[in-house]
Amino acid sequence: xxxxxxxxxxxxxxxxxxxxxxxxxxxxxxxxxxxxxxxxxxxxxxxxxxxxxxxxxxxxxxxxxxxxxxxxxxxxxxxxxxxxxxxxxxxxxxxxxxxxxxxxxxxxxxxxxx
Numbered sequence: 001x002x003x004x005x006x007x008x009x010x011x012x013x014x015x016x017x018x019x020x021x022x023x024x025x026x027x028x029x030x031x032x033x034x035x036x037x038x039x040x041x042x043x044x045x046x047x048x049x050x051x052x053x054x055x056x057x058x059x060x061x062x063x064x065x066x067x068x069x070x071x072x073x074x075x076x077x078x079x080x081x082x083x084x085x086x087x088x089x090x091x092x093x094x095x096x097x098x099x100x101x102x103x104x105x106x107x108x109x110x111x112x113x114x
Contacts, residue, residue, distance in 0.1 A: 026034050
């Protein structure tokens, strides 16, 4: 089938030098066929625009919600680092005191939960 169509088209257009008509000269079915039955326009209107809308919505969600959440966690890490910097000054006495307090809290909580 392909070769038959190819042979006919080749004999009509290539060998005779005949050119296709202008768009305005087509009527009815020929006009639709020339415009590829408007399949590209239908595909763009249904699938492409829908996926582009999903992409825009995903971008807004990413920049509006996820970025703010991640930045909030980053700010918390920075602030806790600043607070820990004051405690970690190199004095062993401070480290022993903090460790003793932590062990005491663990023992008290363990005693209360039993």
